[in-house]
Amino acid sequence: MRSDPSSGFPGDPTPNAGRGEPPHALLVCGLGALGQACLQRLQGFGVPLTGCDLRRPMWRSPELEQEFGERLVFGDMRQAAVLRRAGVEHCRAVLLLSQDSQVNLEAALQVRLLNPEAEVVVRASGQEQGLGQLLEQRLPNLAVVNPLMLTAAALAASLHPDAAVTQLTTASGNGSVVLLAGGDEPASGPHRRLRTPEHAGEPLHIALHNGPGRAQADPRPKEPLPWQRLQRWEGWSALRRRPISRPMAAAAIVLISALALGVALFSEQGQWRRGLVVTLGLLQGEYIDPLNLLSRATELQLSLGLLYALLGTVLTSCLVALILERLLSNRLGLQRPQRPRRGSRQVLLMEAGDIAEPLAALLSAQGIGVQHGGLQDGLAGVRQRLHSLRHTELVGIAALSNNLLTNMQAVLEVQQHHPRARLAVLAHAMAASDQLGTLLGGITVISGMDIAADAVVATAFGERVERVVRVRGEHHLVVRYQLTPNDPLTGHTVARLENGYGLNVLTLQRSRSGQLTAIPPLEWQVHAGDELTVLANLRSLQRVEAGQMSPPAWRVELRGTAGRQDGFVVQQVLARFLGLPPGALLNWLDGQWQQTDALDQDVAELLARELQRYRIDCRVVPWQR
Structure with missing residues (x-):
């Protein structure tokens, strides 16, 4: 977990490996391409770093070789003696990043035995990833990537x-x-401008997207009509999604034409039902005449009857072959790829x-x-x-x-x-x-x-990365925070987190109610036990880790007359944005100009708009320290 920012980091960024390692050191095991990339990024966090590998790595950067070439521990990361020489008992986090997932998981078990409190990050893929996810549920502070x-x-x-x-x-x-x-703001729904240190290019917005065709369900259930039941039938949906190929369409046309022609040929004196029975019997593949209609037929009808019998034999054989193919495919687990629509x-x-x-x-x-x-x-x-x-x-x-x-x-x-x-x-x-x-x-x-x-x-x-997206050529991480009492994020408003650390708060889930809110209001305060999902780059996460929060730089000056009928409502608005009880704001509506404490610009502008609704004179001005 993240430490309290008041504790700070050790002053020496490059101590020697061993038992004298400060408790905030990080150990990187497996110095391939991924391990070296992690070392480069971790240099900006100001934490002592130690490397461990089976043999001397092939360095991809001369700077990395110069920085860490003499501060490596060589040996099998699965051996307790090697991990002790690397100072694993005093590390806050251990990264196991070799290309062999099985070696990483075995080393993770050894690390957990030697240091029950350290964050362990394991690189795993393939079948080993399933085992890693099971270990995540059993072992605390272990994450599989x-x-x-x-x-x-x-x-x-x-x-x-x-x-x-x-x-x-x-x-x-x-x-x-x-x-x-795009520069235009969304027309409806909660949204907010993306906070990035770079202001070049058109602005980006974070918004709640319901997706095409999403509609609210009717709370009153209605009895579906017969054709609605047919539409809800799964088989009907499958038939509609399945594309009709040209051979299937041609076969259907031939079958319908043969059926219609047979009814016309084998009917006597307008008795089409008899002609239909004879046609179906011939199409079954047998040359039969159950109604003795062909015994009185002409040579043309007899020839056509024989042709129909041959056609029926072919159709019956195709149907049997199709049924056998489906049965064998299901039995053997084979599936024919469906052609896209x-x-x-x-x-x-x-x-x-x-x-x-x-x-x-x-x-x-x-x-x-x-x-x-x-x-x-x-x-x-x-x-x-x-x-x-x-x-x-x-x-x-x-x-x-x-x-x-x-x-x-x-x-x-x-x-x-x-x-x-x-x-x-x-x-x-x-x-x-x-x-x-x-x-x-x-x-x-x-x-x-x-x-x-x-x-x-x-x-x-200690964070959990949900996904990684690219924003203007830079990787941004969707990170999930589980807030603790000593967390540097706890106790601040959403606006403070976004303006102070450069985070973009996507969702907030309250610990008491369990309610999940997408793009929460800026004036909401987060508490211990809440779960936050934010979008941030590594620079913002580095500021959170170091507790480097930028102070607010704006304030609101307001003047309201005394004796207003809506005075208590105005006090409630001020209390919501300033984090004060309404009783502490009784003297603010006395006809004199009042000044708020330092606020973030977007909160100050939002408070000013709320006050203007009640016709309160107000203005947003820079904070003068």
């Missing part, structure tokens, strides 16, 4: 055809919180691997279908897969293999034929992904290593 899964949100945002909307939180009963690009929005994922399931879930929730393909057949296989999707609206293509050059070749080929599609490339261990994407133009290059490093660093200080 999967680098591939964290990139799913960033990939989904880059592939979405509407680049102006980025989902930040999971959809709930009231909708989901999204990030909207004509004109539907689709995204093509090439070599998705483990990231396919979470990425498909995010895109499907936004009404976008997901198709899969491979790169093992080269460009010919890519062209063939694109040809099979020619009847759909291809809105995005992502190449996600481990080979960056293969990914680049695939998307550059696709860009020539689908210039309007959004293209994304996953660069697993490349730090300069933004510069590469800018150089290529029209292609989003996402570094899974950078995303994972940001998430691991935030998790090391």
Whole structure:
């Protein structure tokens, strides 16, 4: 958990490893690409750092080698003696980041035995991730991070055809919180401007998005009508979603035409029911005449009857083959891929691997279908897969293999034929992904290593990262805070958190009532036990960790006449914004100018608007210290 900011950090940023390590030190085990990226980010937090690896790493930066080359502990991170030499008993957090998930989980158990209080961050993927999630529930202060899964949100945002909307939180009963690009504010619903230190470009807004077609349910249940019951039947919905291919349509037309022609040929004296029975009997595949109608028929009718019997034999054989194919598929667990509907929005994922399931879930929730393909057949296989999707609206293509050059070749080929599609490339261990994407133009290059490093660093200080999104080329993390009495966020208003630390509060869940509020009002105060979800970058999280809160710089000057009929209501408004009891504000409405304490600018402007509703003279002015 985060420490009280009043305690401060040790003055020496680079102490020697060992038992003399201060209690705020961090230990990074596994110094591959991810471990070194975490070391670079942790240098700005002012905490002592120690590295541990099985052998001397291949340094990606000369500065890192110069800084940490002589302060490493070599050995197996699963051994208690190696961890003790690295000072694990005195560390506040331990990051286990080797490429072997099994080694990381085994080391996590050893770390927990040696230091029951430290935050343990474990890199895990594949089957080991399930075991890690079970350990999260059993062991306190342990978090499992999967680098591939964290990139799913960033990939989904880059592939979405509407680049102006980025989902930040999971959809709930009231909708989901999204990030909207564009200078215009949302027309309705709670929203707030995104707080970023950079003011270049058009403003971004955080808003509550209910999604298309969402409507409030009628509290009075109504008895569904018969055709409404048919529409609610799951099989009917499946039939409507299933596309009708040309062979199926042609077969249906032939069958209906044969049935109508048979009724006309085998009916006598307008008795169409008899003709229908004979036609159905012949289409069954047997040359029978149950009503003795063909015994008096002409040669043409006999020939047509034989032809109908042959047609019925073919239809019966096809039906039996279809039933057997379905039964065997269900028994063996085989499933034929469904063809996407004509004109539907689709995204093509090439070599998705483990990231396919979470990425498909995010895109499907936004009404976008997901198709899969491979790169093992080269460009010919890519062209063939694109040809099979020619009847759909291809809105995005992502190449996600481990080979960056293969990914680049695939998307550059696709860009020539689908210039309007959004293209994304996953660069697993490349730090300069933004510069590469800018150089290529029209292609989003996402570094899974950078995303994972940001998430691991935030998790090391006790937070839980829900997802990582890209805002103007920079990673922003959706972080969940569980507030404690000594937390630097506890006791402040939402406006103070946003203006003081540069956070963007997305949701607030009260500990007592359990009520979840999206984009809470600025004047609300947060308490111990509450749960906050915020959008922040690493600089903002660093300020929270160090307790570096920017002071408010504005105030409200107001003047109200005495003896007002709505005087008590005005006092309640002031009490809500200033955090004072209404009785302490009795003398504020005496006809003299009064000044509030220092306030954040948006709170001061909101208070001024509220007071102007009651015709109180007021103005917002800078705070003079």
